[in-house]
Amino acid sequence: xxxxxxMSAQLYARGWMEGTAGNISVRLDAETALxxxxxxxxxxxxxxxxxxxxxxxxxxxxxxxxxxSAETSIHTALYQVFPDCGAVVHAHPPYAxxxxxxxxxxxxxxxxxxxxxxxxxxxxxxKVLIPVFENHAEVPRIGADVAARLTPDAxxxxxxxxxxxxxxxxxxxxxRNRMECLEMLCRLRLLIERNT
Amino acid sequence: xxxxxxMSAQLYARGWMEGTAGNISVRLDAETALxxxxxxxxxxxxxxxxxxxxxxxxxxxxxxxxxxSAETSIHTALYQVFPDCGAVVHAHPPYAxxxxxxxxxxxxxxxxxxxxxxxxxxxxxxKVLIPVFENHAEVPRIGADVAARLTPDAxxxxxxxxxxxxxxxxxxxxxRNRMECLEMLCRLRLLIERNT
Amino acid sequence: xxxxxxMSAQLYARGWMEGTAGNISVRLDAETALxxxxxxxxxxxxxxxxxxxxxxxxxxxxxxxxxxSAETSIHTALYQVFPDCGAVVHAHPPYAxxxxxxxxxxxxxxxxxxxxxxxxxxxxxxKVLIPVFENHAEVPRIGADVAARLTPDAxxxxxxxxxxxxxxxxxxxxxRNRMECLEMLCRLRLLIERNT
Amino acid sequence: xxxxxxMSAQLYARGWMEGTAGNISVRLDAETALxxxxxxxxxxxxxxxxxxxxxxxxxxxxxxxxxxSAETSIHTALYQVFPDCGAVVHAHPPYAxxxxxxxxxxxxxxxxxxxxxxxxxxxxxxKVLIPVFENHAEVPRIGADVAARLTPDAxxxxxxxxxxxxxxxxxxxxxRNRMECLEMLCRLRLLIERNT
Numbered sequence: 001x002x003x004x005x006x007m008s009a010q011l012y013a014r015g016w017m018e019g020t021a022g023n024i025s026v027r028l029d030a031e032t033a034l035x036x037x038x039x040x041x042x043x044x045x046x047x048x049x050x051x052x053x054x055x056x057x058x059x060x061x062x063x064x065x066x067x068x069s070a071e072t073s074i075h076t077a078l079y080q081v082f083p084d085c086g087a088v089v090h091a092h093p094p095y096a097x098x099x100x101x102x103x104x105x106x107x108x109x110x111x112x113x114x115x116x117x118x119x120x121x122x123x124x125x126x127k128v129l130i131p132v133f134e135n136h137a138e139v140p141r142i143g144a145d146v147a148a149r150l151t152p153d154a155x156x157x158x159x160x161x162x163x164x165x166x167x168x169x170x171x172x173x174x175x176r177n178r179m180e181c182l183e184m185l186c187r188l189r190l191l192i193e194r195n196t
Numbered sequence: 197x198x199x200x201x202x203m204s205a206q207l208y209a210r211g212w213m214e215g216t217a218g219n220i221s222v223r224l225d226a227e228t229a230l231x232x233x234x235x236x237x238x239x240x241x242x243x244x245x246x247x248x249x250x251x252x253x254x255x256x257x258x259x260x261x262x263x264x265s266a267e268t269s270i271h272t273a274l275y276q277v278f279p280d281c282g283a284v285v286h287a288h289p290p291y292a293x294x295x296x297x298x299x300x301x302x303x304x305x306x307x308x309x310x311x312x313x314x315x316x317x318x319x320x321x322x323k324v325l326i327p328v329f330e331n332h333a334e335v336p337r338i339g340a341d342v343a344a345r346l347t348p349d350a351x352x353x354x355x356x357x358x359x360x361x362x363x364x365x366x367x368x369x370x371x372r373n374r375m376e377c378l379e380m381l382c383r384l385r386l387l388i389e390r391n392t
Numbered sequence: 393x394x395x396x397x398x399m400s401a402q403l404y405a406r407g408w409m410e411g412t413a414g415n416i417s418v419r420l421d422a423e424t425a426l427x428x429x430x431x432x433x434x435x436x437x438x439x440x441x442x443x444x445x446x447x448x449x450x451x452x453x454x455x456x457x458x459x460x461s462a463e464t465s466i467h468t469a470l471y472q473v474f475p476d477c478g479a480v481v482h483a484h485p486p487y488a489x490x491x492x493x494x495x496x497x498x499x500x501x502x503x504x505x506x507x508x509x510x511x512x513x514x515x516x517x518x519k520v521l522i523p524v525f526e527n528h529a530e531v532p533r534i535g536a537d538v539a540a541r542l543t544p545d546a547x548x549x550x551x552x553x554x555x556x557x558x559x560x561x562x563x564x565x566x567x568r569n570r571m572e573c574l575e576m577l578c579r580l581r582l583l584i585e586r587n588t
Numbered sequence: 589x590x591x592x593x594x595m596s597a598q599l600y601a602r603g604w605m606e607g608t609a610g611n612i613s614v615r616l617d618a619e620t621a622l623x624x625x626x627x628x629x630x631x632x633x634x635x636x637x638x639x640x641x642x643x644x645x646x647x648x649x650x651x652x653x654x655x656x657s658a659e660t661s662i663h664t665a666l667y668q669v670f671p672d673c674g675a676v677v678h679a680h681p682p683y684a685x686x687x688x689x690x691x692x693x694x695x696x697x698x699x700x701x702x703x704x705x706x707x708x709x710x711x712x713x714x715k716v717l718i719p720v721f722e723n724h725a726e727v728p729r730i731g732a733d734v735a736a737r738l739t740p741d742a743x744x745x746x747x748x749x750x751x752x753x754x755x756x757x758x759x760x761x762x763x764r765n766r767m768e769c770l771e772m773l774c775r776l777r778l779l780i781e782r783n784t
Contacts, residue, residue, distance in 0.1 A: 014603075015210075018376035019317030041373055092314055094380065098387035101312065105388075116689070117723060117751035118680055121607030125725055135313060137321055163313035177629055180606035184682065190391055191686035192693075194782065211406075214572035215513030237569055288510055290576065294583040297508065301584075331509060333517055359509035386587055407602075410768035411709030433765055484706055486772065490779040493704065497780075527705060529713055555705035586782065 004034065004050050007089075007172050008042035016091040016183070017042035021164075023069035026087045026172055027079055031055055035075055038067040055079045058143065073143030078168050081150050087172040089179050092164035095186040103132045104161025111159060113185050121181030122155050130155060130182070135163040157182045200230065200246050203285075203368050204238035212287040212379070213238035217360075219265035222283045222368055223275055227251055231271055234263040251275045254339065269339030274364050277346045283368040285375045288360035291382040299328045300357025307355060309381050317377030318351050326351060326378070331359040353378045396426065396442050399481075399564050400434035408483040408575070409434035413556075415461035418479045418564055419471055423447055427467055430459040447471045450535065465535030470560050473542045479564040481571050484556035487578040495524045496553025503551060505577050513573030514547050522547060522574070527555040549574045592622065592638050595677075595760050596630035604679040604771070605630035609752075611657035614675045614760055615667055619643055621676075623663055626655040643667045646731065661731025666756050669738050675760040677767050680752035683774040691720045692749025699747060701773050709769030710743050718743060718770070723751040745770045 004024055011017050011024070022042055025035035036042070037049040051068035052061045058076040060068055069075075075088045103111050113119050114127045122128050131154065133145050142160060150158070156178050157167045167178035200220055207213050207220070218238055221231035232238070233245040247264040248257045254269040256262070265271075271284045299307050309315050310323045318324050327350065329341050338356060346354070352374050353363045363374035396416055403409050403416070414434055417427035428434070429441040443460040444453045450468040452460055461467075467480045495503050505511050506519045514520050523546065525537050534552060542550070548570050549559045559570035592612055599605050599612070610630055613623035624630070625637040639656040640649045646664040648656055657663075663676045691699050701707050702715045710716050719742065721733050730748060738746070744766050745755045755766035 015380075018314065018380045019373040021314060021317060021377070041369060044369075092380065094383050094387065097312075097314075098384055098391070101384065101388050102391055115723075115750045116685075117748075118606065118609060118685075121609060135311075160313075162311045173629060173632075177607040181609070184603075184606045184680065187682050188686055188689065190387065191682065191778065192689050194391060211576075214510065214576045215569040217510060217513060217573070237565060240565075288576065290579050290583065293508075293510075294580055294587070297580065297584050298587055331507070356509075358507045386583065390587060407772075410706065410772045411765040413706060413709060413769070433761060436761075484772065486775050486779065489704075489706075490776055493776065493780050527703070552705075554703045582779065 003047065004036055004172075005045050005047050007176060008036060008045055011089070011091055011176065011179075012041070012043035014093070016093040016179070018092060022091040023071050023075070024087070024089045024172065024175075025053075025069075025072075025075045027055075027085065028052065032061055033075060033079055035068045035072050038069050058140070071139050071142075073140040074146060074166055077143040077146040078150075078166070080147055081154075082152060082168065084170055085168045086170045087175045088166060088168045089172070089175040090164065090166045091179060093179065093183040093186075095190055096159060096165040096183050097163070099186040099189055100132060100159035100165065101162040103159065104134065108132055113189070116185060116188055118181050118184050118188070122157055122178055122185075124155065128155050130157050130159055132159045132161055135161045199243065200232055200368075201241050201243050203372060204232060204241055207285065207287055207372070207375075208237070208239040210289070212289040212375070214288060218287040219267050219271070220283070220285045220368065220371075221249075221265075221268075221271045223251075223281065224248065228257055229271060229275055231264045231268050234265050254336070267335050267338075269336040270342060270362055273339040273342040274346075274362070276343055277350075278348060278352075278364065280366055281364045282366045283371045284362060284364045285368070285371040286360065286362045287375060289375065289379040289382075291386055292355060292361040292379050293359065295382040295385055296328060296355035296361065297358040299355065300330065304328055309385070312381060312384055314377050314380050314384070318353055318374055318381075320351060324351050326353050326355055328355045328357055331357045395439065396428055396564075397437050397439050399568060400428060400437055403481065403483055403568070403571075404433070404435040406485070408485040408571070410484060414483040415463050415467070416479070416481045416564065416567075417445075417461075417464075417467045419447075419477065420444065424453055425467060425471055427460045427464050430461050450532070463531050463534075465532040466538060466558055469535040469539040470542075470558070472539055473546075474544060474560065476562055477560045478562045479567045480558060480560045481564070481567040482556065482558045483571060485571065485575040485578075487582055488551060488557040488575050489555070491578040491581055492524060492551035492557065493554040495551065496526065500524055505581070508577060508580055510573050510576050510580070514549055514570055514577075516547060520547050522549050522551055524551045524553055527553045591635065592624055592760075593633050593635050595764060596624060596633055599677065599679055599764065599767075600629070600631040602681070604681040604767070606680060610679040611659050611663070612675070612677045612760065612763075613641075613657075613660075613663045615643075615673065616640065620649055621663060621667055623656045623660050626657050646728070659727050659730075661728040662734060662754055665731040665735040666738075666754070668735055669742075670740060670756065672758055673756045674758045675763045676754065676756045677760070677763040678752065678754045679767060681767065681771040681774075683778055684747060684753040684771050685751070687774040687777055688720060688747035688753065689750040691747065692722070696720055701777070704773060704776055706769050706772050706776070710745055710766055710773075712743060716743050718745050718747055720747045720749055723749045 023036045058073040111130045119128045169175040219232045254272040307326045315324045365371040415428045450465040503522045511520045561567040611624045646661040699718045707716045757763040
């Protein structure tokens with residue numbers, strides 16, 4: 001599936017794209033990507049609500065008047081760092097967002113998950129370190145931080161404090177699968193800690 | 197979508213309109229609005245289960261025998277205060293209702309949300325103050341409080357202690373989007389506080 | 393809707409009828425009721441998976457070989473006590489079951505809900521006292537307790553310690569509406585207490 | 589239903605098969621079983637994404653190139669121990685996984701559930717002891733532990749520390765029903781303990 005509208009509807013149905021939040025993209029070629037447009041509910045968007053953007057500058061290619069997602073610079077930073085990255089999912093799932101906010105509060109720039117089987121879904125076997133980025137109202141600063149900090153051997157997921165989570169992979173399905181695993185990891189973290 | 201039945205079914209499916217609770221409306225013109233009827237499950241209502249009411253008095257216009265929602269006066273108060281308000285959603289989502297009840301218990305008349313990205317969905321950038329109203333068994337008193345307290349620069353959402361939440365906007369979709377953001381904010385509040 | 397299969401599927405989809413648990417019924421006339429059969433998943437039962445039973449003795453009428461739900465005696469006790477009762481829903485929703493188990497642990501035979509707006513859905517205005525029954529492996533003892541304790545002025549809902557919840561009303565929809573309100577009340581109770 | 593794809597989609601829709609995790613199987617005859625293939629999302633797999641394996645060695649029968657689930661050895665161990673076992677469900681439901689992780693942390697090799705009505709769905713009347721297995725990155729070790737420890741009178745469910753849960757039964761529906769009951773038991777355990 002490279003259909004951004006169908007995948008957006010799926011993620012919206014899980015409650016991970018509330019209001020008009022959340023955005024997804026697929027790489028079209030070495031220089032461009034297709035990203036969801038700004039300001040639309042992901043539960044009812046159509047294939048018209050997408051914008052072609054340049055990977056180098058996060059700006060629209062051509063001029064059909066639609067604005068790309070305000071968070072496009074996070075997507076393009078990932079396409080720049082990871083040559084094999086074919087798709088990006090940025091969402092606000094509740095447990096990952098809470099874990100990100102808690103990490104930011106204690107000043108952590110990484111969240112460590114050890115021993116849970118589901119970390120295999122993030123390409124790890126025993127332990128995975130998910131980077132936590134500072135949230136900025138001005139999103140391009142987040143994108144710049146991502147491009148500056150991540151190296152090609154990073155795990156395919158990141159958290160943004162008090163904001164949400166981003167995952168990526170060769171395909172849109174793999175990026176979604178990783179978001180599912182990250183959200184479950186964070187849900188388990190909160191469930192387990194609260195009962196310890 | 198100005199279809200009250202379709203939107204009601206959507207909100208019911210999320211578990212935000214339990215029993216026959218919850219009601220939504222759209223403005224028809226400067227003087228009247230269409231509101232869901234009283235006493236029907238929002239999961240199976242049809243377009244017949246709606247009543248035209250006067251914005252000035254919250255009373256049915258004409259006489260087809262259907263009673264408007266008991267909470268119509270909250271809707272009409274909002275149409276009076278906000279000339280651009282085109283639709284109102286009143287629901288009982290679990291996290292917003294719990295936050296409203298907790299605020300009421302400690303006597304707070306406002307709930308403050310700072311720093312979470314999703315507050316952008318309520319038109320804020322860094323901080324939003326959501327008013328908390330006292331619950332009254334006699335609903336017109338809530339409507340009167342709303343009309344007396346809110347000013348046109350208020351954020352598009354309010355909480356009612358031990359009762360629920362109300363959001364509004366130019367369209368039914370925007371009012372729903374804001375309810376989604378408010379419920380997520382409250383969910384995050386409870387998740388984060390419990391683990392701090 | 394008097395369609396037991398459709399209503400069962402709806403309640404199953406909410407996660408309130410796990411395994412083969414949960415059962416619903418409608419009154420057919422003064423002497424008989426139709427109840428879901430024993431041992432079937434409520435997510436895939438058909439109208440064939442129902443049994444006609446006598447209200448006086450909770451036994452099958454006729455002999456098509458199907459066994460009625462093991463909890464039929466709770467249903468028939470309610471039809472005996474409440475002449476206007478037209479339908480009964482017995483389910484295991486998570487929050488109501490947890491509240492019932494916590495009440496049973498502290499030896500309470502009633503659970504009190506005060507002030508939450510959603511109690512209106514149980515016919516109350518300010519306060520509702522939901523009776524809590526002791527669970528017995530032998531279900532007819534629960535039915536006998538219900539018949540012995542409840543009077544026609546009781547609210548339309550009861551909890552069974554470490555077991556689940558039962559609601560009733562003139563129609564299957566009203567019994568379902570009340571289960572929704574009871575589960576939300578219990579959910580709010582747990583959310584609010586945990587954060588107080 | 590012996591349709592692995594339809595049952596997988598059902599379990600995925602509940603959020604119990606995140607990423608490509610989770611796997612299910614049905615016994616074909618005394619020597620072989622059909623198991624879901626490795627590395628596919630259970631939300632979109634088709635009947636093509638299944639592999640026939642030997643019960644004695646957990647290896648594919650024939651060579652169509654598809655790899656069976658990495659956890660096939662857990663399934664085949666169960667078919668070996670329980671001659672009447674016709675189907676196995678292995679999943680990562682959040683509450684059962686959290687309970688398994690908490691049990692593993694305190695070094696418990698069994699989780700006891702007493703008195704909750706829903707344990708009837710696991711064939712018990714008053715008490716059920718669910719074995720907890722140690723998680724191993726190398727899954728065949730889990731399968732070997734299962735074959736070594738379980739006896740034919742064991743309840744039809746097990747937990748794997750920091751990993752997930754497995755249930756089984758004569759049919760795929762019964763294995764699913766039991767997973768539903770196990771997950772509800774674990775959910776109630778966490779809800780009740782947190783509020784005690």
